Amino acid sequence: MDGVETVDVVVIGGGIVGLIAAKTLVEDGLDTVLIEEHEEIGIPEHCAGLFNLQNLERLGISSLGRYIENRVEGAYFYSPSGRTIHIDAGKHVAVVASRVNLDRYLAEEFEDKGGRLILGSRVLEVMSTSDNLVKVKTNNGYQVSAEKVIDAEGMSSTILRRVLKKSTERNMWIPIIQLWIRDHGLDPRYVYIYFEEYLPEFFAYVIPIDEYLGKLGVASRNDLKSKLNKFLKERFPRVDIVKRASHAVYTGRPLWIDPRSNFIPVGDAAGHVKASTGGGVIMGGLIANYTAKIIASELLGEPIKRSYIKEINHLLRELDRIAKVTKFLRSLPINLLDNLFKMINDGSLLREISKSADMDLQFTSLSRIFINPKNLLRMVFKLLT
Numbered sequence: 001m002d003g004v005e006t007v008d009v010v011v012i013g014g015g016i017v018g019l020i021a022a023k024t025l026v027e028d029g030l031d032t033v034l035i036e037e038h039e040e041i042g043i044p045e046h047c048a049g050l051f052n053l054q055n056l057e058r059l060g061i062s063s064l065g066r067y068i069e070n071r072v073e074g075a076y077f078y079s080p081s082g083r084t085i086h087i088d089a090g091k092h093v094a095v096v097a098s099r100v101n102l103d104r105y106l107a108e109e110f111e112d113k114g115g116r117l118i119l120g121s122r123v124l125e126v127m128s129t130s131d132n133l134v135k136v137k138t139n140n141g142y143q144v145s146a147e148k149v150i151d152a153e154g155m156s157s158t159i160l161r162r163v164l165k166k167s168t169e170r171n172m173w174i175p176i177i178q179l180w181i182r183d184h185g186l187d188p189r190y191v192y193i194y195f196e197e198y199l200p201e202f203f204a205y206v207i208p209i210d211e212y213l214g215k216l217g218v219a220s221r222n223d224l225k226s227k228l229n230k231f232l233k234e235r236f237p238r239v240d241i242v243k244r245a246s247h248a249v250y251t252g253r254p255l256w257i258d259p260r261s262n263f264i265p266v267g268d269a270a271g272h273v274k275a276s277t278g279g280g281v282i283m284g285g286l287i288a289n290y291t292a293k294i295i296a297s298e299l300l301g302e303p304i305k306r307s308y309i310k311e312i313n314h315l316l317r318e319l320d321r322i323a324k325v326t327k328f329l330r331s332l333p334i335n336l337l338d339n340l341f342k343m344i345n346d347g348s349l350l351r352e353i354s355k356s357a358d359m360d361l362q363f364t365s366l367s368r369i370f371i372n373p374k375n376l377l378r379m380v381f382k383l384l385t
């Protein structure tokens, strides 16, 4: 070799998905370096931090940590014509987390377990070497070789495009502004989802942190600022704006990955995001977690559990189906969306949704509910009355 240090795995990007992968790798005993371009983990924060409580725990992240800001029991959905659906599980089903604090917590765990965090360095080049390693070079001269590289660089996916000549569907990223607001006047036990006629591509939301503070998001490909102002003026004319962040949410199909190759994209970089909500932490995190476990088995010379590969394929299939259904639903005329609200607004159906629907495995859990003949009949009846 050329004197460059060699480690087991390099993770590019210290967002939440990179951190989850890196933490799993060190826990499994691998020498892991994580490279993040910002000087600090967690900043800039561009996430509402709403996670299904059980699935967060499935990722090995406690729902009782200091990063938790709120716990919610359900949601209110508002249709363009003012219909309302209220889903109430009667118990905590989701948590609201501060992404800055959660990412910092994961970074501390990674370092405490022996992982190496390199901040303020941007990966510029990733190349294969003659001895079957992958060499990573940063903008400030740092170089490292590894058996494997996990690419968790997020939306930009510059490295991914260069290395694999692939990318997410670029036109399926929708610009979003998230505000931290004060005095929303909403019940903090629920989250609030607004389908507006002037926001056909994505819903607007308010996720309360407590009875005063909350996170409000509006996404649109065109005139985002004026649409945000319209939403604020019509729905929340009296709130104070505490903080603001701009980013984009992914609403397209996921990239399929080969977890046994030596360069593996995960998280937003690979579109491992629910197209319906733009949520990528749980699904992206789970795929990254299984990917890290497969890498650990491979590098430690242990047999790879078939269940890890099956889980990744299952999650990717789920994301793909969510993307297809979402694309179809978003193509419906607005009056059909209203009819959908009318059909679903049935006490017993809503109880079943609040009991059995999974915020993350949406396709599987909702199709089970909606394809049930009894429920189909109920919905048709609702539509006709």
Ligand SMILES: Cc1cc2nc3c(=O)[nH]c(=O)nc-3n(C[C@H](O)[C@H](O)[C@H](O)COP(=O)(O)OP(=O)(O)OC[C@H]3O[C@@H](n4cnc5c(N)ncnc54)[C@H](O)[C@@H]3O)c2cc1C
Pocket (backbone or CB within 6 Å): 012, 013, 014, 015, 016, 017, 018, 019, 035, 036, 037, 038, 046, 047, 048, 049, 050, 051, 121, 122, 123, 124, 152, 153, 154, 155, 156, 159, 176, 177, 178, 217, 247, 248, 249, 266, 267, 268, 269, 273, 278, 279, 280, 281, 282, 284
């Ligand atoms: C407004 C908003 C609200 C959201 N709300 C939710 C929510 O409530 N629940 C949910 O599950 N999801 C939500 N999401 C989505 C969620 O935030 C993302 O899916 C998640 O952050 C993806 O994590 P990641 O690690 O893949 O990417 P990122 O968090 O984007 O992290 C990528 C990191 O890589 C770094 N990086 C990039 N290139 C390089 C390089 N070449 N070298 C070194 N470092 C590099 C970046 O600086 C960044 O820190 C929301 C997104 C937005 C925009």
